[in-house]
Amino acid sequence: MTQQGVRWTADQVLALAPDAASRKAGSKLGAAGPWSEAGSSDEGTVWGLCKGSGSKPYQTVVDIADASGPAYKCSCPSRKFPCKHALGLLLLWAGGDAAVPTGKAPEWAGQWIAGRRRRTEEKKAADSSGPASGSADPEAARRRAERRAERVTAGAVELEQRLADLLRAGLATAEQSGYGLWEETAARMVDAQAQGLAGRVRELGAIPSTGPGWPVRLLEECALLHLLGQGWLRRERLPEALAATVRSRIGLPASADGPPVRDRWLVLAQYDTVDTRLTTRRIWLYGADSDRTVLLLSYGAAGRAPELALPVGLALEAEVSAYPGAGRRRVALGEQFAPPAPTAIRPQGVTTSQAAARYGDALRDDPWLESVPVTLGRVVPTPDGDSWQLADADEDAALPLTPSARSRPGLWRLVALSGGAPVRVFGECGHQGFTPLTAWPEGPGDAIALC
Numbered sequence: 001m002t003q004q005g006v007r008w009t010a011d012q013v014l015a016l017a018p019d020a021a022s023r024k025a026g027s028k029l030g031a032a033g034p035w036s037e038a039g040s041s042d043e044g045t046v047w048g049l050c051k052g053s054g055s056k057p058y059q060t061v062v063d064i065a066d067a068s069g070p071a072y073k074c075s076c077p078s079r080k081f082p083c084k085h086a087l088g089l090l091l092l093w094a095g096g097d098a099a100v101p102t103g104k105a106p107e108w109a110g111q112w113i114a115g116r117r118r119r120t121e122e123k124k125a126a127d128s129s130g131p132a133s134g135s136a137d138p139e140a141a142r143r144r145a146e147r148r149a150e151r152v153t154a155g156a157v158e159l160e161q162r163l164a165d166l167l168r169a170g171l172a173t174a175e176q177s178g179y180g181l182w183e184e185t186a187a188r189m190v191d192a193q194a195q196g197l198a199g200r201v202r203e204l205g206a207i208p209s210t211g212p213g214w215p216v217r218l219l220e221e222c223a224l225l226h227l228l229g230q231g232w233l234r235r236e237r238l239p240e241a242l243a244a245t246v247r248s249r250i251g252l253p254a255s256a257d258g259p260p261v262r263d264r265w266l267v268l269a270q271y272d273t274v275d276t277r278l279t280t281r282r283i284w285l286y287g288a289d290s291d292r293t294v295l296l297l298s299y300g301a302a303g304r305a306p307e308l309a310l311p312v313g314l315a316l317e318a319e320v321s322a323y324p325g326a327g328r329r330r331v332a333l334g335e336q337f338a339p340p341a342p343t344a345i346r347p348q349g350v351t352t353s354q355a356a357a358r359y360g361d362a363l364r365d366d367p368w369l370e371s372v373p374v375t376l377g378r379v380v381p382t383p384d385g386d387s388w389q390l391a392d393a394d395e396d397a398a399l400p401l402t403p404s405a406r407s408r409p410g411l412w413r414l415v416a417l418s419g420g421a422p423v424r425v426f427g428e429c430g431h432q433g434f435t436p437l438t439a440w441p442e443g444p445g446d447a448i449a450l451c
Helices: 010-014 020-028 084-094 107-127 138-169 172-177 179-191 195-205 214-233 240-250 352-365 410-418
Strands: 035-040 045-050 058-063 071-074 261-274 278-287 293-301 314-322 330-336 371-384 387-392 398-400 423-430 433-441
Touching: 010 020, 010 084, 020 084, 035 084, 045 084, 045 107, 058 084, 058 107, 071 084, 138 172, 138 179, 138 195, 138 214, 172 179, 179 195, 195 214, 195 240, 214 240, 240 352, 261 423, 261 433, 293 314, 293 371, 352 371, 352 387, 352 398, 352 423, 371 398, 371 410, 371 433, 398 433, 410 423, 410 433
Parallel strands: 293 330
Antiparallel strands: 035 045, 045 058, 058 071, 261 278, 261 314, 278 293, 314 330, 371 387, 371 423, 387 398, 423 433
16 A cells, blocks of 8 residues: 555554444454455555344445545444444554455445545535635624624623622522522523533532532632633733633634644544533644644534544644634644654653643633643653652652543553653643643654543
């Protein structure tokens, strides 16, 4: 194969799994036993028939060279994306040419591949044909934006009053009122088209009665919510970058308006967060030439994984454009010039003290920031009483792991990778500690996904 001549590793394949159950099930299908007529092409596609419980095998095909990451098609009824059969097929392909030889795609796979390539070309042609039709009437768009801003302002004023009532009555009343009061307030913010405010209100409702110190945590979150409301009400007085951050935190839509930046982007990490309404996928990228770490966000309906998926540890040459806001870290993926491929690129590492300082600096521009992306250069995972921390190998300092990180299986993968020796770790550093997402051994070695 050409671009795919160097096979992915099993870890890079399994990093695409939407959840732990899919990872386990896909691993069981990564052997030749259930597969027949498996093959691959020089254009970056892999196909095969997988024997299931029915009389007909499942038809599975993967387009590895797709511009937005691997694309999948399987005749199984699973709603997961990718399904266990697609993961198993990729694991089989990652094992070598013997199980998945190069050949001509069968008709059922070729039709799907040709259809995808045709739609991709049509989309490119449409994107290059000119401005979207939604911009044909800028006056109507301006009026819609003004009406929404008025509704958000009304919601922010109402929220300020409810916060004042809570503080006047005392935080103990939050425990007595139960979650219903917060859900009602969140619904009011949804009516005001301020989804960001609604989300933060729901988080407030989950704090009371959560253990010692909950009133302090509730007061902190109330203060941040008050700050956000005041930021919106006084947005005209704010610096443009901070005003853009406030609009984003409120939940107003924005377009990626930064100039395209072409680079070799290393896929640092990928993970999903799920609520009752939406599945959000976060993909961290590191630019080898720009030395920037940026974030791609992709969304799927509740219970369904987003389509965009990029294997951790691979690099793609592509353009990205930044969204407005402090730091301009979130980006949109633009034209991709080559499919993801193995690379020796690694991000530059910093000490634990420098990581904590980066988070502190970032809070000046975005007070609502939960964490910042950081690569720690040389750290050792060590126990700290009932918890764990990443101890710096070059200074007398350490970062505690977040509670969520301590409960993940990835912690033990990190401990095993280290074996008491320093490792390089990428993750998110915030007020609750550090969440490791990817790690590399100190010498040569592939990236190990921890999430």
